Amino acid sequence: MQVRTHTPKLEALRRTNLELIAEHYPPQAVLAEPERAFHRLLGQYGVVAAGATRECLFQDETHPYLGVAMDRCIHCNRCVRICEELQGQFVWEVWNRGEDTRVAPGKGPTLLEGGCVSCGACVDSCPTGALFDKRGPEAIEYWTRTTCVYCGVGCQMDVSSRDGKVVAVRPANHPTNRGHLCVKGRYAFEFNHAPDRITTPMLRRNGEWQAVSWDDALDFIAGRLRDIVARDGPDAIGVLGSARASNEENYLAQKFARVVLGTNNVDCCARVCHTPSAKALKTMLGTGAATNCFDDIEHAHALLLCGVNPTENHPVVGARIKQAVLRGAKLVVVDPRCTELAQLADVHLAVKPGYNVPLFNALAATLIEEDLLDYAFLTERVSGFDDFAAFVAEYAPERVAGECGVAAADIRAAARIYATAKPAMCFHGLGMTEHLQGTEGVMTLINLALLSGNLGKPGAGINPLRGQNNVQGSAQMGCDPATLTGSQLIKDAGPRFEAAWGCKLPATHGMDLLQMIDAARDGNLKALWAFGYDVYLSLANEAASRTAMAKLDLVIVQDLFLNETACAFGTVFLPAASFFEKEGTFMNSDRRVQRIRAVVPPPSDAWPDWWIIQALAARLDHPQGFCFDNPRAIWDEVRTLWPDGAGLSYERIERESLHWPCPDEHHPGTPVLHRERFSAGKTAALACIDFVPTPETIDDDYPLLLTTGRTLYHFNAGTMSYRTPNAALRSSDTLDMSPGDAARLGLADGEPVHVHSRHGMTTLPLRITDVVRTGQLFASFHRPELFVNRLTSLVRDRQVHTPEYKVTAVWVERARSDG
Template identity: 80%
Template sequence: MARITINGTPHDVDAGALLLDALAQAGAAVPHACHDPRLAPGGACRLCVVEVEGQGRPVASCAATVEEGMQVRTHTPALEALRRTNLALMAAHYPSQAAASEPSRPFHQLLAHYGVQAQDEPRHHQFRDDSHPYIGVAMDRCIHCARCVRICEEVQGQFVWETLQRGEHTHVAPGKGATLLEGGCVSCGACVDTCPTGALFDKRSPAVPETWTRTTCVYCGVGCQMDVASAGGKVVAVRPADHPTNRGHLCVKGRYAYEFNHAPDRVTTPMIRRDGAWREASWDEALDFIADRLRAIIAESGPDAVGVLGSARASNEENYLAQKFARVVLGTNNVDCCARVCHTPSAKALKAMLGTGAAANCFDDIEIAGAFLLCGVNPTENHPVVGARIRQAVLRGARLVVVDPRRTELAELADVHLALRPGTNVPLFNAMAAVLIEEGLLDQAFLAERVTGFDDFAAFVAAYAPERVAGDCGVSAADIRAAARIYAGAGAAMCFHGLGMTEHLQGTEGVMTLINLALLTGNLGKPGAGINPLRGQNNVQGSAQMGCDPATLTGSQLIKDAGPRFEAAWGCRLPATHGLDLLQMMDAARAGRLKALWAFGYDIYLSLANEAATRDALAGLDLVIVQDLFLNETARAFGTVFLPAASFFEKDGTFMNSDRRVQRIRGAVPPPGQAQPDWWIIQALAGRLGHAQGFAFDSPRAVWDEVRALWPDGAGLSYERIARESLHWPCPDEDHPGTPVLHQSRFPIGQTAALAPIGFVPTPETTDETYPLLLTTGRTLYHFNAGTMTGRTPNTALRPTDTLDMAPADAAQLGLADGEPVRVHSRHGTATLPLHVTAQVQPGQLFATFHCPELFVNRLTSTVRDRQVRAPEYKVTAVRVERG
């Protein structure tokens, strides 16, 4: 603390704080127009000036820091006159009608407070653009505070807005295009959020908010906190919250893609399919129907003839109840979730080698990392807020290695881009390990204290020297060596990976090769380091962590270890048979052994690889229960009963993000019609099946308290604490501060971890004369998974369709033109997509997104699965392409 005098009164304020903030803290706030706490101080508007004893002229308090003994005057007549003069200069070209019609704008409040009138003088230059679906432009209101320019540079890092020309011709406009979108705008809305006048505004917020509700974003696994505005029972706007996870920032999906919640095709009444047609039903009728069918199936075929699938879009509490329902009510361990097809390989590798199947470090470490190793992950599109933070760290000097077949946005900034051939992750990272050992780029102290198996591993990995494997990987040996040196030489290097690592034949083993690199260099157990999977969906970490996995209970505890505790708490015996995972359920359904499936918040037909195999499996089921917001593709083709669920905007609970934070969700609006939260539906069905006891929670909080009682690492995460703190598990009691960095002194498996020699096993999905091109699938910035939510928002104007991305050389060779429909054939199926010719992909390789149900890209993907956990190999499919 520092003691300063403000207007003659001493105050204790934070030492080193911005003077502007200290004044506000002391109750002597000063006006400002160019300041935003997310930005570096600007000092341009001169409204926040104060008099500081010993300074010859007024000081901009937004650019000065507190010093012990300061004597400050904030509202002298001279200062107030100066502020009034500066406001008058800003208002000279300002429209008076704007100030009168929107008095709540910060700049308009300042004009009113100081009695300054807008003068309506016309401007010489004014940018105009009405083409953006979300962001409106009214540059007659621009006061040249440059906040839009600075936030686009300093927070998002997109550099769209620029201050152009000088003098009376000065104006703000996109510098690289005639419109916002042509200029590279990614529609994050940060410029709108910071604008004090409404020169930039949200087009789609017509209603005056009645209530603001703090909640957690439902899209990717970053876990951004946001404030939701509601009016008339509908969501009308979303704003970013100032929180450690997202630091006052959101992406286009979190900020703008909320209108799905009130889409006209939202299903709000239970339905039963009778005689091939959906017919509305009451909750009693639908639940009684399901209960009768389940009883009959279990009586005839046993409890293991039924499967339950949790949801990455449901809360932790709901996923906990789903797996409890499977085990207690049905009597089966046949319970899984969508983590199976994306990040179960990460969880398996991390848990097997280190003891915890989750990210080792937290997002706060991004700003202190010396280098980043990004492997099969494209965060600026798929985890945009984290991607922006990584980009800013690199712009400040952090080193960057990107491992990705495509030339992604961050690959453009990379010191080294390893554009490997899809399917060669294992030999590439083995080669990096070989370089570390050969060149002595090791943390010897960490190896001696925390690592075993070095000699055997060194002998094994020597066969993967870069010069031996570079050709197979499609990259140069020199680049492999350069990447290894950057990773080892940074002091602290943070590794992030995504589905480009996990969705392979050797997905689990590929992640293990990354862990080897961290063990060799000591990049575990310290800030700015770690092996960190970026989870693709908002609660994919939580759904699996809550026990939606056939082999583990809540807290990722093995059944053989934790089973007796759960049996005592639940008052029953756990099923003795080993459960089926999602892919095994599909196999069992095709074989006639699985008879019924309950899936909520998960369109498995559209999402699973190899549509033909999934279709055969689902067609063989006697009962398919779909619980969702909309009649998804699984329901359309195969559903027996549809149960309308409440969205995350309409219920309470918690999500768990990628860096192990448990965060609240809170209902902002009521569910429409008869829709109900998933936890209510699960409990209602449990009661009908004779298990009301154990499923009689009156709120998600009560469910969470049972979770905490059974999960030792989450015992300290009470609702009260997570409402006021940003906590990472493990957090074993309510006095524990949480654990942002894992493995600091030991691993959960012991003092040491063993290096894992991983041999390369090539995928059987290879090219030949008939199928000469390799297809990889993935996400895009503007859409999310099956498009269930984003496809019902104006994001469709920003990205109307999936495309097949092809290198210019391949398009020329095949005689294909950009934009034309092309027919893609694999050994497994056919799909037709519009062609996008781009240099982002290499010759011989293709990329496609999978968000449009009508295009159904998973008709192409193969039956290959991860060797350990059976995640499908979405990332390597041999295809040929012809004119559509």
């Protein structure tokens, strides 16, 4: 067969079709943007746009990022298809037929009211500019590939700059995100050049911040640290790594703590989110990280989502999950709220907050009772089955359904899906970990995977969705009091690190972040150095945090902005470079190590964190081991000390998307862990986890149950996203309440309400929504001035001390006009 695509007849037909399309096309658009794909095609065939006017076209000027010029629409329907087939949002629809055909949102008068989540995929697909980025210059020649700084998906993106400022971001076609980005990664970059960014070191003198030189700031810090070590010992100092910082910088931070200061008091923000995941996975399976990669979503026949809301918190992965479900994968969602994916689920288990352990024990009991086990896997890879079966029989669905707030029949239906629609892939989030039994809750998930054989194969596994871009990397680099780089226990790997670093490691056991706060309260911790982490705003129970941090003698804040920690307690502020301004690597949720690259130079006197750490080490008379010329040199030292990362050279990372373990430069990486054996051995033991209820319970005085979390348009403390036009997309945190509760309390949508807990009070605007159940509330925590952590309790995970952000008893009243 011979196929000809450019014969004279076909070319004439193409020209005729282009002339028909161009009959209603504006000629000024072709002149203004000749590089558009459709405009190039018109030029190639010598077709002139006729420019006949059309009426009744969709118009929308309300979106901060997406522009609409529908006089350019040629009805190619690419926007319709990409919104359906990539994002799964179904915003765009084709209206009418023939000459009356129009493309417009189908669910509302504007894009945002029609369900747009501002991912920009339709803009990328549009060949004419009918849909366009309002801020994005079209003719950009040079783009720099880097890794997104928001959630833990690790999306790759291309960034362009002009006059030293980032001006545009577009998604990269990379295995991690497959040419897709969310609204934060694509559009929320203007924080980098915000007018209130701090670009010179500062000292607080007489209650006022004063700009100083780097020499003055570093000399001041070095002198104070020497005094504290001499007077109170090195364990009176704590160092906190950062999910905002690179792997190389976190490695240097923990090395500084142990080598220069002589303390194991080093931790990072993983403590307040996914340390329970790491602890549970390492204890039971031997490796404290996700077992499978994101590419396995397309291989899974069933998906189990537990306490995670990926379409808002990990939107690119959320879109992939949504597409998998639309293609026929089964879906079970365990979440107190009726999230977007819960609405698509085959079974939604709206568990009462705090009751994860009995619920997942009930799922395990169902697998055993209904003979839904993988006996071959159990025989070869699992131990302790008989004891576990006897234990978990007490958690039959009919016994625990009432206290969990779900139907026994639904528990059984969920168990059947997970065990029979194999392979089944489990994702979990902070709704599992931020509890009194956070670590143990994750262990109950691992029990399910062991019983059903959903481990060690593509499309399966237990996978924590990490909330921040490099929270996996910061802990993996050794920002943890009990482990060194590579999550290696000090008692096992200590001698090797001592030989490499040329010193003895501290003998005393280090304190984690929450223990540091307790020690500060008791007067035993005197200094805290935190970079890229707003500790005060982020910790549960603001009153306790304030009391403790006020007793510190020295608080070093290293960041882009004067965050709440700096404003309330800071002694020294060190201006850091952002991820747009430095080199290095991040580590995402599915164990990929990926490059970040400088797009623009740091402003004024800001420097990368790795430079600052080394400069301070030199001031403390310890330059040895802290004289790296660049992050690449730091990473090469990391690889010599971390056997599972030895093969991850910069050269390979530049051209490959690799998952650790990758022990040498010929190893292909490990997308799926535990294929033949577990890291801890041939078999893994089932864990008998009895339920321990939280002391944070409702009563007549505090009758409503509040849980907290993130939202699509903002991120953590709002430090970055609220300094961008994302603030127009969601201007405030809200208190989400069911219509029934609002009616009972006589409250109206949008009005301010006082929220009281046993620990504090804050005021939030009310949002009435049927996403939350009667008796339950939800609030995000992104606005510093609203400070939702004034409400949260001192309850902590029993094993790793993660705060229980997800369960707080409250009562609500209308805000009084007198304040």
